[in-house]
Amino acid sequence: MTSVAALNNVEVDYDRGLALGPVSLSIAPGETVALVGPSGCGKSTALRLLAGLEQPTRGQVSRAAGRGETAVVFQAPTLAPWLSARANVALPLELAGTPRAEACRRADEALARVGLAGAEAARPVQLSGGMAMRVSLARAMVTAPKLLLLDEPFAALDEITRRTLADDVLDLWAATRPAIVFVTHNVEEAVYMASRVVVLGRGPGRIVGDFAVEGPLPRPPQFRTQAAFRTTAEAVSSALAEGVAS
Secondary structure (H helix, E strand, C coil), X not given: CCCCXXXXXXXXXXXCEEEEEEEEEEXXXXXXEEEECXXXXXXXXXXXXXXXXXXXXXXXXXXXXXXXXXXXXXXXXXXXXXXXXXXXHHHHHHHCCCCHHHHHHHHHHHHHHCCCCCCCCCCHHHCCHHHHHHHHHHHHHCCCCCEEEEECCCCCCCHHHHHHHHHHHHHHHHXXXXXXXXXXXXXXXXXXXXXXXXXXXXXXXXXXXXXXXXXXXXXXXXXXXXXXXXXXXXXXXXXXXXXXXX
């Protein structure tokens, strides 16, 4: 199957030396992939490569490169504080030349899909952390991207909000089936949200484990209590521990 994005034997050098690689990773259309690993192993660097925000020192990166085909959600919501939720979500459409009325209509639809119907006029300062992240997700999804990249988007949120947003992301995925790659430090979150979990060892990061996660997406109730979930989470945790020690 043709990949929607791939890292082909990539390496990244910073001033301190080799930061990532060599790493080869292929992302299939509609696949959900979690990247886990210790701090400083290059997870976010790999995501920036896939986003086109950084270039490899060596190796090649391929990705969905058309306008609006790749969307990124960062740990901080990065919303324009002077714009309403509607205007923030409409912004990528307007920048692409969509007429304002059409952009606003599609923005309202995207906000409704993330549970924010009625909050279209709210400014970021009026939103909770979870609501602001939903606006960021709506803005990312409004262009119907083929590739959605999430860089620890729930790290600053409480556990209940994290779990709710994990289900929200999977519901959004079910609607349009983009490929998703997301970075997280949380093993259980990775196994819950992903059909595949890729483990990086300590920096310079290299892949030390690649695990398929059984079960349907979106996840059914009580998925975290099922034996397959627990078994996979333990396997990922073991690979992570070995990757840190090696």
